[in-house]
Amino acid sequence: MSGSSDEIKPVSCTIKPPVYLHIGDTKTDPAHSGVCVVDVTLPFGKPVNVEEITFKNYYTAYLTVRLLRRGPGQEAPAKWFTALRDLPLMDNPHTERGSQDYYSVHRTQMQVDPDQVLSVRLILRQPSSAWLAFSLEEIRIFPHTEPDPEKEVSDWLSDLTLGDQHPDLEQGLPDPHTVSSSLQQMWALTEVMQSNQTTASIGRFDVDGCYDIDLLSLT
């Protein structure tokens, strides 16, 4: 979870306008091929170690992420790598589910380490002819940072994630003993987050005994 994104700012990057691939001559036969490429260039001369890419979907069905990484030596050319292939964003390209949801792609999900990245290429696919347009919005790239040596209460979440780094893949759930032994930390967190507040409602609907109201607000 990008609890760290509260503190870490996204890298400033230039998002080029999406390029829609066409089949055939664009003038006579502007058939939509359902493929679109969005290039995101990072600031020149400052390659980034990517932690996470977040975005809001707009009717894209599948996402492929390619990264341009700087070569190992001074003279070595940069190379393109595929970090993620055909990540499904909509479980059925013809229907609405997932079409406007928010997503994150974390470095742990990528097939190559997203370090020394110069540019990110997002290849969007929407095979269904049901939609007029598809794209991604609010694309943000977060850089990888080393964790602070001094731990604060707000770091308890990242502690919990680190503790569960060896998930039981068959069940998809963390070890319950690890979770229950962290219950202490969670109580502490709820105390910090909402000291003394319960969610039990008080039940009063009036303001100091008065409920003489104007007409309903239409805004």
Place this chain on the structure above:
Amino acid sequence: MDGGTELSLTISHIVQRLKGSHLHSQIERQAKDCLHQPEIRLESLKDDVRSFLKTSGWERQLQNAVYRELHVQLPPSHPMAPSEHLKEPLAYMRKAQASWEKRVLKSLNSMSTELEVPLARMRSAAEQKELANKWNEMGTDDPDLSRFRPVYAPKDFLEVLISLRNPNHDSSDDVSARSHWGLIQVPVNVRDIPQLRQAYSELNLITGQLGIDDYAHIHPDLFESEHVQIGKKVLVEQDSAAAQQYSRQGCPTGLRADLWALILNSTNQPPDVMHYEQLTAGVIQHALLVDHLIYKDVKLTASNDDYYFVFEDFLYQVLLCFSRDTAVLDHFKYNSATPPKSYIHGKVGDEECAVVYPPNGVIPFHGFSMYVAPLCFLYNEPSKLYSVFREMYTRYFFRLHSISSSPSGIVSLCLQFERLLQTHLPQLFYHLRQIGAQPLRIAFKWMVRGFSGYLSTDQLLLLWDRILGYDSLEVVAVLAAAVFAFRAENLMEVTSLASAEAVLADLSTLKVMPLIQIFLFATSI
């Protein structure tokens, strides 16, 4: 977000919600009291107290409370998603819901202005006393309600759903494989019969069901007796999750009230009774315009119904209290609707004087009282009846009159009904369409009420057993399609909308479970 963090977040959310609740203080007190008991030893204090709570049934109650919270919790979402996205992810549906709400509010405002009845007023001391005396027999009142009209009726809402469009959807008029003959034009996800067969496997032809295998001519030892025994066991164990699973095969009449209360984790403890009494005081103190709408609705619908007219007084009590209950505001976190807002006289814009109207944020429409009426057969104590109704409304019924992409939402139910009909009864659908009798126009009123008032009560309760058991309103759409399938022969012969309506006017003789079972499991695909 990986599974570990998601689970931890869920746990901390639930902990926060249960903290400070009546159950929390009860368990704390029990834990303190048990320290006097001999079997609790200092060396193994934690484990001993834990096992005491387990054997005395408190752990089970906590489990049920957690289970309830899981039902009403928002699904895990991306941290960047704003709260409006959590209520409803699709922007065009949020917009449609907002403009529908604006229409309703305008209508309510103009009713208030035209009839010169304030939205809310404090009752005089004499009026309060009179109402308190008459509390149990409000049905004997005969106020002049002729000036009041319902704010909207289901058919108005249907028109809004029909006009719902996704601006990004290519809905050219060319006939294609995607041609949809029905009225709903938004492509929300709905399940087809193969998927429904998997999801509703307990309803298949070889599994025993109440509503099918409990008929007089079938020996009870084949299914019914054992099923009742299991039901009794579930009640003794007081396990919510087990009760929900059990309900999929139907609840025996004698056990249904307790089973539903267990599934919904609806208690009738002193705090609940006190809460209900507080609501009653709220009704007596302030008179709301919405009260007239409730009176009118009960008089028009439930009072005219052969099955429900006897419960008229209960309905007034429950619905009036319901509209004063601010605890209902909680459910707007996951409801695409927003509660209407207003300000105290002369303090427009002052957020300190902003209030919700009505206090529970729900404006009743024509037929709303039918959500409560069937429950009157199960519960005769008003606070218990109220508690169960409120839980059923905030889990299920609210989805029947708000615009959302939820699979249990009315939009999905309508689309599912039309798709099932078009896929499996194409001739019938085509015929009805040709004569100007779009099937949804007939089925909509059934679905919006969850079939309440259209089926006979015992059949309705069997249907609602499955809504609770599967935690979904999908069976309502399936039943609607199954009813059309059942009356298909007659419908093929009609030549107008009016005669189609006539064929489907009386559903009171239908047996719902055989219809659903045959439609899901005996339709050739």
